[in-house]
Amino acid sequence: MDLQLTGKTALVTGASRGIGLAVVRALVAEGATVIGCARTMSSELADSGAEAVLGDLSTATGPSEVVRAVLEQHGDLDILINNVGGGDAADLRGFFDYDDDLWHKAFDLNLFAAVRTCRAAVSSVVRRRGLVVNISSLGARMPHTGPVPYTTAKAALTAYSKALAEELGPQGVRVVTVTPGPTRTPVWTDPDGIGSMLAAAQGISHADLLARLASDSGILSGQLVEPEHVASLIAYLASPTAAGITGQEYLVDGGALKSA
Incomplete structure (x- = not known):
């Protein structure tokens, strides 16, 4: 199926590995001009067919610097994928053990990076009547599944996406949230x-934890979600075929979330 992305320009953040890298590859395969932003270069990103731009989006000025460089080189953006996030995902501790600095770091990376990148890019995306995709996390719906600052920041990102869709819809811009599970x-x-940290805490091998993770998370197939599953949905959402879709949140969690 031709998704009609040839000639479109996309910026994907957090592009060096994982879901971001899979999104880069999917959009490149569909003929889009893709710029992948990462804090450090990976060999996989270098070989993806995308242009890479380095930047730390967790800083106050990093997003605007990256967007300015992309616009100067490529002109307006049709597609913005705010994927960067995570941080110290292995930092599992009790709620009262997270100090203000850890909360600030989690929100800078998982919420404000997207807010600042959108702020810098919005005029360009409006001119192209384009698409913004914000990558949230199932932890926003199931906060016990990750560090409290991370899951809280992702819940805020989901709410932000809906508000942004309301504001930008009349200007022809679509905003969609994609929420992966494990x-x-x-x-x-x-x-x-x-x-690895969870495996050590449970007294089992890392391999055993990965083998059980899908079923323990409630994924119906018993198989973890693959980055390509998320990327294929995003590529479809970027297509003119999906022009009527905005303001929605799409779970890619293998059925792990059992409630609406």
């Missing part, structure tokens, strides 16, 4: 990620 990304698979 996904086979380095957050879970890396030896220094949350998966």
Whole structure:
């Protein structure tokens, strides 16, 4: 199916690995001009067919600097994918053990990076009557599944997306939230990620935790969500075929969330 993305220009944040990298590859495969933003370059991003721009979006000025560089090089944006997020996902502790600095870091990366990037890019996206996709997390709906500052920031991002859709809709811009469940990304698979830490806390091997994670999370197929599953939905949402879709949240969680 041709998604009619040839000639479109997309900026994807958090593009060096995981879901962001999968989105970059999906949009490149559909003929879009893709700029992948990351704090550090990865070999996978370098080989993806996208142009890479380096920047730290967790800082106050990083988003505007990245967007300005992209617009100067490529002109207006049709598609903005706010995927950057995470942070110290293995930082699991009690609620009262998170100080203000940790809360600020979680919100800077998981909420304000998207807010600031949207602020810098919105005039461009409005001119193209384009699309903004904000990547949330199932933790926003199931806050016990991750560090409290992270899941709270993602819940705020979901609410922000809905408000942004209301404001930008009359100007022809669509805003959609995509909410992945447990996904086979380095957050879970890396030896220094949350998966390894949880395995150690439970007294089991990392491999055993990964083998049980899907079923323990309530995923109906018993298989983790793959980054490509999320990316294929985003590519479809970027297509003119999805022109009537805005203001919605799409779960890609394998049925893990059992309530509406």
